[in-house]
Amino acid sequence: MKRRDFVQMSGLGAGALLLPTTMMGNSIAAEALLAPGMDVIVKKRMADVALNTAKSMGATYADARIGRYLNQYVFTREDKVQNVVNTESFGIGIRVIANGTWGFASTNNVTEDGIQKATQQAVAIAKANSKFQKEPVVLAPVSGQGEVSWKTPIKKDFKDVPVSEKVDLLLNANAAALENGANFVNSALFMVNEQKYFASTDGSYIDQDVHRIWPTFGVTAVDQAAGKFKTRQAMSAPMGMGYEYMDGLASEKLDGAAGLKLYRNSYDMVEDATTAAKQAKEMLTAKSVDPGKYDLVLEPNHLGLTIHESVGHPTELDRVLGYEANYAGTSFATIDKWESKDFKYGSDIVNIVADKTQVGSLGAVGYDDEGVPCKQWDIIRNGVLVNYQAIRDQVKMIDQNESHGCCYAQSWNDVQFQRMPNISLEAGKEAYSVQQMIKDVEKGIYIAGRGSYSIDQQRYNFQFGGTVFYEIKDGEIVGMLNDVAYQSNTQEFWNSCAKICDQSDYRLFGSFFDGKGQPPQVSAVSHGSSTTRFNGINVINTGRTV
Template sequence: MDETFLALPLRPLADAALARARALGADHADFRLERIRSANWLLRDGRPAGTQDTTDTGYGVRVVHGGSWGFAAGVEMTPDGAARVAAQAVAMAKLSAKVIAAAGSDERVELAPEPSYGEQSWVSAYEVNPFDVPEADKTGLLADWSGRLLAADAVTHVDARLWAVQENKFYADTAGTVTTQQRIRLAPELTATAVDSDSGVFDTMRTLAPPAGRGWEYVTGTGWDWDAELAEMPELLAAKMAAPSVEPGRYDLVIDPSNLFLTIHESIGHATELDRALGYEAAYAGTSFATFDKLGTLAYGSEVMNVTGDRTVEHGLATIGYDDEGVRTQTWDLVKDGVLVGYQMDRRIAALKGFERSNGCAFADSPSHVPLQRMANVSLQPAPGGPSTEELISGVERGIYVVGDGSWSIDMQRYNFQFTGQRFFRIENGRLAGQLRDVAYQATTTDFWGAMEAVGGPQTYVLGGSFMCGKAQPGQVAAVSHGCPSALFRSINILNTTQESGR
């Protein structure tokens, strides 16, 4: 745990804020002090192109008073300052109650029960904090990687980026839970560009290594084979430049985890957020087709589809010990044997629909923002003893193997969608037969997952993810992982992106 964070007056500030909230009649109050350090290192063609290193420190007080929410934030690190912020939160709750009453609503905020855990600490799984590594080592590594790619004839330009975040969080509430936590996450990425000087045609290829809840060891050999990926990228990019454009139609697809994680995120992760399903999250990217009346009956996909919500998996980007409402994190089923059986929820939404407790999905992306219901690590489970990716491909006569994520589009209810990728390989008679270009697959959520015939075994499973999941207004971002195996889908509609854009 970071000693400079622990040296802040954590308990005195929390005690002052919570005591003031109680004295003003709050039914519930919680205090959250955070320090978030985020840094980026960017190189273009092996030369430094920018560095950013920012730290956000402050605290927020949230209350339930008179059946309404109140929230306020501050930066003054004194007990008197924290008490004033708590009073502001109560005043906000009183104002909210008046607005709600004027609108004719009698809805009151209630929170699902959660035990008091006393004092707890938690640190994410990493070996070397990237912020302890000299700047020269970081830029030197990116320069070395860039140089390897630029040495190939097929590569014209290289963008290299490293993004690191250290998140320290102290939480205390009126029930007696007090948590101190630290998370580290890292996102390395290289993009190689090829340009045909005669025709002006160009294309790109990005590394497949996902962002991860790991430390500096992730870029020096633990968790990903960087040497192997960098060695094969130039040849793959050259083949992509020479590849024919896809013929639209229906194809069987074998989708690699490096692509499928994003489809999971958009069509399952967001769709099973209960606030969306209930219509409480409607302004930013819509609601959800997976409405609450369908719980336990909706055929989300085929019988091989088993999806979990998980806030505990090692190296997951949404992994934490306790959420921003003091809920101990857990793992649960969202889709079982193809049927919708669960949702992601925070304490308020859980109580609203009669659940015994939250599953730990409250998160705020800064000390000045109120916690929201946010996504867990939502993952498609592999088949025990299931096939390899090569075995899945061997069962396809005419199809496409999809690798790496690209652009995407999905409607506001998370139902109609279209996804592209980084690399596409034609499958003929069970074998890869060269690359294709301009591929996008299109479907509705239930048709797509219903067409999933087989999932790979644990040996094909990869934990992918993103640093930049957006939600709410004002907008907040969250980092989240999605694990999945390779998977086989039958008869999926394939579009040619150049033909679509030309319409």
């Protein structure tokens, strides 16, 4: 068995074991998810205890985050339920500036006494750290928001849906896969509700209710005579939506190449599992790719991961400045390239925006974890690098005086820091469909879905795989391919971007557990795009050895 195939087959089950325990909390019964949390009036009173205590001890700034984090995860395999996980985590995190230095402490004892003690600890930590602080922390100004609230615009709360209904959906998807040629199938539903209350000495009291959902599966077909197998992962995207995403009937289905079914706004899991089983069987007899230069037609569910790794991470300002070097590396997109105002990150049609407000996206919130109203801003405009991702104590380093509103902590127990907002490629301005794009390709490959990837620590040289691959010859799909991966460097790749389909093809990809920082935290982020063509990209055969 190849290591790559083993990782693909076992990844979903392993993921259940490797979920971030720091954000999961205590196991509870499913019905306990419906219990009301702390009243907003009480939250304000508790937050004021932290803010007043911090100020009385000499802090020049303080914020408090009271968080209730609810998770429900359902796992199945073939005709069996493997696990149902329900968790709740509740507590408060207090961050202060004292003597020009940050301090942070947290507690799950959300009482006046518990909050006072945690705040005292945060201030003490800040003062101790100030002995080593070379320059005082300078925050970009933000107006106090007063008492405001924001909620993900959901139609159906996952907590109101019986577990039995969720199990039935997964098992029906499994059965559909098995009926259509799969030998093995596992499936899962990840559902998250963050109930977050933020207060600061700037005068903000912000109550937010954030929802996310991710359905996924892995289907495996086996050729016992040949002693090989192929796996096809789900074409779903994690979304910032409620359980209405799973309704299926409301799904806006888009036709990809080669009859591939793709989804927007809601997801038909049974249909996708049916298609997946048929495609996994087709992969068993598909020909292996001939290495060489190809024009690549990349659909959004695939391209999103490439955007994430080659644009999202290298434009995080803390990574650019070297703060992430010990854990995740640095960035080729250095300050001097931005200062030049003419660094060609991509071709003229490449316009990439950061956005924390996009409806349905994983990163959509009203305010970040510093109380900054969220917004959209340019990262790349007409192919030129024009900005980074930065928060209140960073923007002065790039001569700006307004936070981008992209600060986040995975729980009340973790300090907030700069995290990737939604990073998306704008759709083409002219009417142009996937079918038209394929007709314009003489020698190419259509790639859909996520796959394995590798990228260096500067986010420059990379290799990406995918889920399914189809050969394009003289403007037509001629058959499925195996063993495809493409190699390039970030600047060369984005400068090869030749055509982008219009808004009617625009969809979101998502990363539900994106890691960063020491100690590590995860966050959820989406990447939107339409199907896009990149000309003359080097394709290798991953099944051949030298």
